Amino acid sequence: MTDLRTNFAGIELRNPVLLASGTCGYGEELAPFLDLSRLGGIVTKTITPEPRAGNAPPRIVETAAGMLNSIGLQNPGLQGFIVDKWPYLAALDTKIIVNIAAPTAALHAEMAARLDDVEGIAGIEVNISSPNMKDGGMLFGCSPTASNEVIAAVRAATRLPVIAKLTPNVTDIAAIARAVVDGGADGIAMINTLLGMAVDWRTRKPILGNITGGLSGPAIKPVALALLWKVHQAVDVPIMGLGGITSAEDALEFLVTGATAVQVGTATFIEPGGAADIVAGIESHCAAAGISRVGELVGTLGV
Amino acid sequence: MNEPSPPAIDVQVRVVATTEVAEAFFQTRLQVPDTTIRPGQFVQLRPRSQQSVYPFLRIPLSVAAVDVQQQTIDVLYEQVGPKTTALRHIAAGDEVGFLGPLGNHFPMPDPGADPVAVPVLVGGGIGVPPLIYFGTSLRSHGHEPILLVGARSANKHLPDRLLEPASADVRRASDDGTLGHAGFVTGLLQKALDEPLSSPIVYTCGPHGMMAAVARLCAEREVPCFASLEEYMACGFGVCVGCVVERANKESLPSPYGHYARVCLDGPIFDARQIVW
Ligand SMILES: Cc1cc2nc3c(=O)[nH]c(=O)nc-3n(C[C@H](O)[C@H](O)[C@H](O)COP(=O)(O)OP(=O)(O)OC[C@H]3O[C@@H](n4cnc5c(N)ncnc54)[C@H](O)[C@@H]3O)c2cc1C
Ligand SMILES: Cc1cc2nc3c(=O)[nH]c(=O)nc-3n(C[C@H](O)[C@H](O)[C@H](O)COP(=O)(O)O)c2cc1C
Ligand code: FES
Numbered sequence: 001m002t003d004l005r006t007n008f009a010g011i012e013l014r015n016p017v018l019l020a021s022g023t024c025g026y027g028e029e030l031a032p033f034l035d036l037s038r039l040g041g042i043v044t045k046t047i048t049p050e051p052r053a054g055n056a057p058p059r060i061v062e063t064a065a066g067m068l069n070s071i072g073l074q075n076p077g078l079q080g081f082i083v084d085k086w087p088y089l090a091a092l093d094t095k096i097i098v099n100i101a102a103p104t105a106a107l108h109a110e111m112a113a114r115l116d117d118v119e120g121i122a123g124i125e126v127n128i129s130s131p132n133m134k135d136g137g138m139l140f141g142c143s144p145t146a147s148n149e150v151i152a153a154v155r156a157a158t159r160l161p162v163i164a165k166l167t168p169n170v171t172d173i174a175a176i177a178r179a180v181v182d183g184g185a186d187g188i189a190m191i192n193t194l195l196g197m198a199v200d201w202r203t204r205k206p207i208l209g210n211i212t213g214g215l216s217g218p219a220i221k222p223v224a225l226a227l228l229w230k231v232h233q234a235v236d237v238p239i240m241g242l243g244g245i246t247s248a249e250d251a252l253e254f255l256v257t258g259a260t261a262v263q264v265g266t267a268t269f270i271e272p273g274g275a276a277d278i279v280a281g282i283e284s285h286c287a288a289a290g291i292s293r294v295g296e297l298v299g300t301l302g303v
Numbered sequence: 304m305n306e307p308s309p310p311a312i313d314v315q316v317r318v319v320a321t322t323e324v325a326e327a328f329f330q331t332r333l334q335v336p337d338t339t340i341r342p343g344q345f346v347q348l349r350p351r352s353q354q355s356v357y358p359f360l361r362i363p364l365s366v367a368a369v370d371v372q373q374q375t376i377d378v379l380y381e382q383v384g385p386k387t388t389a390l391r392h393i394a395a396g397d398e399v400g401f402l403g404p405l406g407n408h409f410p411m412p413d414p415g416a417d418p419v420a421v422p423v424l425v426g427g428g429i430g431v432p433p434l435i436y437f438g439t440s441l442r443s444h445g446h447e448p449i450l451l452v453g454a455r456s457a458n459k460h461l462p463d464r465l466l467e468p469a470s471a472d473v474r475r476a477s478d479d480g481t482l483g484h485a486g487f488v489t490g491l492l493q494k495a496l497d498e499p500l501s502s503p504i505v506y507t508c509g510p511h512g513m514m515a516a517v518a519r520l521c522a523e524r525e526v527p528c529f530a531s532l533e534e535y536m537a538c539g540f541g542v543c544v545g546c547v548v549e550r551a552n553k554e555s556l557p558s559p560y561g562h563y564a565r566v567c568l569d570g571p572i573f574d575a576r577q578i579v580w
Contacts, residue, residue, distance in 0.1 A: 022543070029541035029568065033313050033402075045544075053559035060537050060545035065356040067537060074544050076560040218356045246356075269538040270349060270361055272402070273313055 002286035003293045004279070006040060008238050008261045009161040009187035011095055011122045013040035016294060017251065017279045020242050020265035021046055021099040021125065021165070022071065026085040027092060033272035038279055040261060041095030043189075044085070046127045048100070048136075049107050051077035055132065056209035061198050066217025066244070067266060068196050070210035072132045073101065078111055082118060095122035097163065100154075103135040105146075109153040116158040124160050126151060128180075129167030129192035131214045141167040141192075144179035155184030163240065166190040166231070168220075173227050174234035181235045189240040189263065190231060191224045216266040218244045225257050232258025232299055246274070248281025258299040308408060309339040311540065316401040318393050319375055324465060326458040327382045329391045330367070335376050335401065338369050341408030342437035343531055343572050346378070347539040349400030350389040361402065362386040363536045363567075365433035365508070368468070379432040379461070405539050406571045409437045409529060411444060412504050420504040420527075422448040424470070425492050425517050427509025431461060433531055434508055438469025447471065449495060453488025453513065457481035489516045496524055507531070507575075518575035528575035534566040541568035549579040 004015035019042040024030050026044055036042060054074025061068050076084055081098075089096045098121050102108045108126060115121055128147050130137030140146040151164050164180035166173060168191040177188055193214025198207040206212075224243025232239060241259025245251050246267040254262045264275045271277070286294055319332040340346075347361035368377040380387050393399055412420040422441050424434040431452055441448045450470035454460045456479045466473045475483030476491050484491050488509070496503060507517045508531035521528035534546040547563035548570070556562065564570065564578070 025542040025544075032310060033540070051558040051560040053562035054544065054547070056549075057547050057563070058535050059547060060535055060543065062358065062360045065359060067360060069537070069543070069545060071544050074547075074560065074563060076558065080558060080560060217359060266537075269543055270359070271313075271353065272538070272540065 002283050002291055004283060006261055006295060008240065009123065009163065011041070011097075011161055013095055013261060015040045015279050015282070016255065016261035017275055017282070018043055018097070018240065018261060018263045019268060019275055020263035021127065023265040023268050026081070026089060028088050030268070030272055034276055037093035038276045039094050041097055041122060043097045043099050043125055043263060044081070044089070045075055046073050046099045046101045046130065047075045047078055047081045047111070048073055049078055049102050049111055051075065051080055058207060058209050061207045063196065063198060063215065064219060066215055066219035068198055068208060068213035068215055069193070070132050070208045070213035072210060073130060078114055082114070086118060090120045096120070097123045097125050099125040099127050099165070101127040101130060101133060101136050105149045105153040108150050109157040112154045112157040112160075116160060121160060123163055124154065124158060125163040125165050125189055126154055127165050127192070129165050131167070131169065131193055131195045131212065132210065138167050138169060141176065142170050144175050147176050148179040148183040151180045151183030151185050161186040163187040163189050165192055167192045168223055168227055169195050174230050177231040177235045181237055185237060187238045187240065188231060188235065189242065191220070191227055191243045194220055194223060216244070218246055220244045221250060225253060228254060228257050228259060229301070245278070248278045248285055251278050251282055252285060252297065255294070255297045256299075256301050258301070260295075260298050308341055308344060308406070309404060311403050311405055312337060313402050315398040318395055318397055318399055320395050321391055321393070324379065325461050328379065328459065328461065329382060330377055330379050331390060332375050332377050333399070333401065335374060338371050338374055338376060340366050340369055340376065340404040342440045343409040343433050344404035344406050345433070345571065346401060346403030347405060347536070348378070348390060350386060350393055358385040358389055360386070360537055361400070361539060362390060363539055365436075365531070366404065367432035367435045368439065369436060379435070379465070381429050402539065406567055409506055409531070409572055411441070412446060418501040419446070420502045421500050422446055423451065423492065423495055423503050423505045424448050425451045425488055425505060425507040425509070427453040427488055427513040428455070428459070430507070430509030430531065430533070434506065435465060435469045437506060442469070449474070451488050451491045451495065452476070453478070453509065455479065487516070488513065489520060492517060492520055496520065496526060505529070515580040518580055521575060529572050530575045531571045532566045532573060533571065536567055539567045541565055548573070551577050551579050
């Protein structure tokens with residue numbers, strides 16, 4: 001038996017496997033297919049200060065070994081989340097990390113302060129990386145200064161652990177990582193989706209209603225690993241690795257490369273119960289390799 | 304709608320047989336552990352092994368027939384791309400990932416109404432399969448549905464033997480005039496609605512433009528109309544919010560969060576007046 005317990009920036013996780021923001025809703029729709037108490041935790045779909053309708057369809061399309069999405073942060077807003085979604089989440093026997101995004105640093109801070117008063121939230125993940133938000137998200141995450149400001153504002157507004165979620169769509173991700181750590185981030189989650197596009201040459205139209213979208217799934221795993229490797233060398237805070245994980249082996253590759261925990265995203269759409277299989281697979285692979293604590297693997301890549 | 308939908312299961316099932324029933328149109332029969340599926344519901348099949356990544360997403364298909372004795376269901380689909388190609392090539396006896404049943408179901412006409420409404424089913428192309436199962440179910444409940452079927456041409460029309468269980472009154476249209484009424488199936492609907500039917504209730508599934516025309520015809524005549532929508536899907540069970548349709552009554556909703564409904568979970572069947580066409 002391998003000890004899978006993981007401390008991530010002060011959050012005590014049962015195991016290092018969480019569900020990624022935007023791929024598990026607010027938990028309820030997945031429950032028929034997946035025992036959420038078998039996971040380390042779940043990260044909610046991004047919430048914004050006010051409710052959002054999201055982008056015009058079509059919002060998704062399959063691409064080689066992955067998919068594009070342009071959901072556009074359809075969400076019930078902070079108040080709607082607390083009233084309608086939180087009671088269900090609060091009753092779950094797993095850690096809940098709430099993912100937030102807003103158009104300004106001050107509004108991020110206001111959200112964090114409100115969530116600080118909600119009993120039972122394990123941490124806040126700040127989405128400074130959405131390619132589908134025209135008034136925030138990647139707008140902040142592409143600039144070290146703006147990333148730093150947003151994270152510092154959130155850090156000052158809450159006692160909860162603050163995790164900055166980074167975009168891969170930048171020239172120097174290590175610089176962004178250092179900027180959010182300077183701002184007080186307790187941890188980093190990476191990567192959000194890669195900016196992508198699909199085109200129908202016959203109609204000469206883009207396939208997505210929003211023209212561009214975010215690429216996810218197995219296609220992005222090598223990109224995620226390379227960026228994780230860079231960021232792991234650049235900062236000392238724990239990292240949640242994600243991007244294309246579909247199996248226990250994938251998850252173990254992220255751990256070895258420097259992730260303290262991992263998130264499963266798009267894979268859940270195809271195998272709704274898959275994250276629990278990944279937990280079981282990590283345990284059996286570690287046991288077979290004689291590893292007594294999963295944490296022993298983290299950042300052990302020899303180069 | 305009337306009754307709650309049965310819970311979905313996530314299992315591997317066996318392909319019993321796949322046969323070509325019209326040009327590039329296939330019927331795949333699956334051995335399933337539970338046949339409690341309501342007409343209008345769909346399944347998400349994964350026609351590849353878990354180790355492979357191609358084709359990546361599952362394929363949403365309506366249930367076209369259920370055999371409770373044999374514990375099988377049929378899906379009927381046109382081969383249009385990678386996922387439908389992968390599915391048709393799965394050999395009899397081999398497995399396919401099965402997630403379902405998903406979504407809501409067609410509401411039955413009110414049996415207490417006087418007179419009881421006459422169901423008119425309007426299907427086009429790949430939208431015909433769910434109407435076959437629904438028509439069969441309507442008949443077992445004592446209704447006599449009229450089935451209007453449109454396809455591009457005669458060789459794309461499903462054979463009589465597949466449609467007969469659904470209706471004793473099948474009327475066909477083809478775009479190129481090679482079978483039945485020459486033109487769109489909406490022409491047949493117009494005629495049917497002009498007949499002195501006691502009181503029609505319309506159910507439709509097919510290409511977006513066809514359903515929009517059906518919805519318009521029904522709205523003009525104040526005939527109730529339920530449409531089964533098909534949107535590109537990733538999950539099929541409500542978490543990705545990718546498969547949305549715009550609601551018509553947006554102004555009356557408390558929050559913009561509800562402006563778009565999920566076809567997979569809030570649908571696929573909607574009252575045609577409640578969405579933007
Ligand atoms: C709830 C639901 C029920 C369905 N039931 C049936 C059915 O009973 N029989 C059947 O033949 N098909 C049905 N479809 C459509 C079917 O899922 C698609 O045709 C299939 O996913 C195409 O996959 P592909 O990889 O073969 O082709 P792709 O390469 O993905 O697509 C080929 C062409 O089909 C179009 N297409 C793709 N997905 C859809 C979609 N969801 N709806 C409409 N057009 C699409 C694409 O725009 C493209 O032009 C249903 C779809 C939904 C959402
Ligand atoms: C449909 C969809 C919706 C998403 N929504 C969000 C979101 O609201 N907030 C966020 O931070 N990330 C969102 N993501 C990004 C994922 O959390 C994840 O970072 C990305 O998909 C890469 O991981 P994967 O390849 O395992 O999916 C979304 C991804 C998908 C596919
Ligand atoms: S397909 Fe994911 S919400 Fe409908």
